[in-house]
Amino acid sequence: MKIYGEKRLMTTEPEHIKAILATQFDNFEKGPVTFDQFHSLLGLGVFNSDGERWKTHRNLTRPFFSRNRISDFDNFERHSEDTISVIKTRLGQGYPIEFQDVVARFTLDSATEFLFGKDVGSLGANLPYPEGSPLANDPSILNHLSNVFVRAFMQGQIQTAFRARFGKMWPLKEIWSDKVLPHRRQVDEFVNPILEERRKQHLAMAATEKAGDDGEGETFLDDLIKHTADNQVIKDELVNILVAGRDTTASLLTFCIYVLTERPDITERLRCEIMEKVGPNARPTYKIISEMKFLRAFINETLRLYPAVPFNGRTTKNPVVFPRTETQPAYYVPAGVKCQYSVFLMHRRADLWGPDVLEFDPDRFLDERLQKYLTPNPFIFLPFNAGPRICLGQQFAYNETSYFLIKFLQAFTDFQIAWDVQPESSRPPVSWKPAPGTTKGRDKVLHAAHLTMNVKEALWVRMKDASTI
Numbered sequence: 001m002k003i004y005g006e007k008r009l010m011t012t013e014p015e016h017i018k019a020i021l022a023t024q025f026d027n028f029e030k031g032p033v034t035f036d037q038f039h040s041l042l043g044l045g046v047f048n049s050d051g052e053r054w055k056t057h058r059n060l061t062r063p064f065f066s067r068n069r070i071s072d073f074d075n076f077e078r079h080s081e082d083t084i085s086v087i088k089t090r091l092g093q094g095y096p097i098e099f100q101d102v103v104a105r106f107t108l109d110s111a112t113e114f115l116f117g118k119d120v121g122s123l124g125a126n127l128p129y130p131e132g133s134p135l136a137n138d139p140s141i142l143n144h145l146s147n148v149f150v151r152a153f154m155q156g157q158i159q160t161a162f163r164a165r166f167g168k169m170w171p172l173k174e175i176w177s178d179k180v181l182p183h184r185r186q187v188d189e190f191v192n193p194i195l196e197e198r199r200k201q202h203l204a205m206a207a208t209e210k211a212g213d214d215g216e217g218e219t220f221l222d223d224l225i226k227h228t229a230d231n232q233v234i235k236d237e238l239v240n241i242l243v244a245g246r247d248t249t250a251s252l253l254t255f256c257i258y259v260l261t262e263r264p265d266i267t268e269r270l271r272c273e274i275m276e277k278v279g280p281n282a283r284p285t286y287k288i289i290s291e292m293k294f295l296r297a298f299i300n301e302t303l304r305l306y307p308a309v310p311f312n313g314r315t316t317k318n319p320v321v322f323p324r325t326e327t328q329p330a331y332y333v334p335a336g337v338k339c340q341y342s343v344f345l346m347h348r349r350a351d352l353w354g355p356d357v358l359e360f361d362p363d364r365f366l367d368e369r370l371q372k373y374l375t376p377n378p379f380i381f382l383p384f385n386a387g388p389r390i391c392l393g394q395q396f397a398y399n400e401t402s403y404f405l406i407k408f409l410q411a412f413t414d415f416q417i418a419w420d421v422q423p424e425s426s427r428p429p430v431s432w433k434p435a436p437g438t439t440k441g442r443d444k445v446l447h448a449a450h451l452t453m454n455v456k457e458a459l460w461v462r463m464k465d466a467s468t469i
């Protein structure tokens with residue numbers, strides 16, 4: 001493609017994506033155009049870096065994903081319990097739950113506790129009420145600091161994704177003002193006090209000579225404070241990991257529950273496995289979660305059909321050749337071409353996954369289809385990317401999602417979309433008829449994407465307290 005004079009290529013070929021991410025990694029970069037587009041939001045953090053700066057950030061970040069740290073189930077327990085409790089209270093008042101919002105709070109509180117050592121208490125702010133209810137626009141809810149943060153964080157991502165549509169011409173759309181920066185400033189206002197408080201504690205600790213302890217109790221923030229005196233660098237890194245850690249897992253959990261509203265049979269199978277392995281009230285352990293094969297297959301199947309990062313791209317630094325495949329000739333790609341790839345579309349290719357590719361069926365990760373399709377060709381399933389820039393939070397995300405789903409399904413069952421309050425604009429047009437090879441006409445809600453994929457607008461859900469069934 002040529003968009004405003006910029007050369008671009010779009011692929012859904014596993015061999016091409018393998019070349020981009022792994023085998024020809026050194027010939028690709030995020031590149032200067034992407035850097036400019038993302039700079040107002042992500043600054044110089046890990047997501048927005050190439051070359052040596054990326055290596056430095058990656059090395060700085062990696063130790064925080066050690067097995068001990070990502071298996072801190074006390075963190076997940078506290079925030080799952082808080083989430084279940086606010087849901088029960090709201091259901092008790094007779095309202096449905098905006099599920100996409102509540103899980104974004106769960107992942108925000110878990111991620112901030114993991115990163116800062118202290119959560120931002122977003123679950124403590126009031127949950128939204130459906131449009132049309134007397135409390136829907138209550139200023140004390142809208143202006144709660146963590147709700148302001150959440151809105152700014154989302155708007156920053158929407159505006160950033162908008163820039164990407166215009167390639168290198170995007171500054172023409174923002175000649176008079178940077179449309180992302182005000183949102184990033186609001187995000188920073190939220191992070192500033194946390195950072196300042198921690199810096200003061202470090203100074204106090206240094207005065208009593210307790211600093212320098214590299215123990216497991218240290219947070220990511222502690223390490224960054226020791227690493228640099230530049231608050232901007234620290235804030236950039238924190239915002240990067242928040243983008244990485246919060247919206248992705250919230251997207252996954254949202255689509256998990258969307259699927260359960262459609263598939264009571266799967267809810268039942270999940271609950272059976274939970275009752276068998278964990279019981280109705282107990283806490284899951286790392287070992288038990290690793291034995292829950294159906295739960296993992298369910299999560300993977302959700303990531304296949306609804307990958308949190310549906311589109312991505314890299315730019316060629318040097319000319320490259322994509323190898324010939326069974327269906328495609330070899331391609332020569334000059335330097336400076338933006339190569340976009342979509343795992344969303346690749347995950348939905350019948351020639352790679354079989355004729356039932358569009359069916360939601362977790363068993364494809366358990367039965368003979370696994371050996372037939374995925375095992376010989378692992379690059380057909382890439383929700384977390386691959387190669388040297390593979391997601392650092394993959395195991396954290398599997399642990400967090402599994403833990404939450406177990407607790408949630410111990411507490412609730414019988415999930416239904418609350419169509420009486422679900423926004424009209426979130427529903428597919430009635431003119432959409434089922435079309436072969438797509439889920440058009442079958443999807444009950446529209447998907448949208450800024451940097452990550454979500455249900456357009458909201459996902460209002462009703463559910464029953466499992467203890468009353």
Ligand code: HEM
Nearest residue numbers: 046244245248249252308309383384385389391392393397
């Ligand atoms: C379902 C959950 C998640 C999904 C689907 C996911 C997916 C991804 C993908 C596709 C990338 C590559 C992005 C790119 O090309 O720049 C990525 C990178 C990354 N992810 Fe995740 N992620 C998830 C959760 C998390 C969590 C919970 C964390 C941290 C708490 C995290 C931390 C990171 C980091 C630090 C990177 C940057 C790696 C680099 O550029 O070297 N992710 N993730």
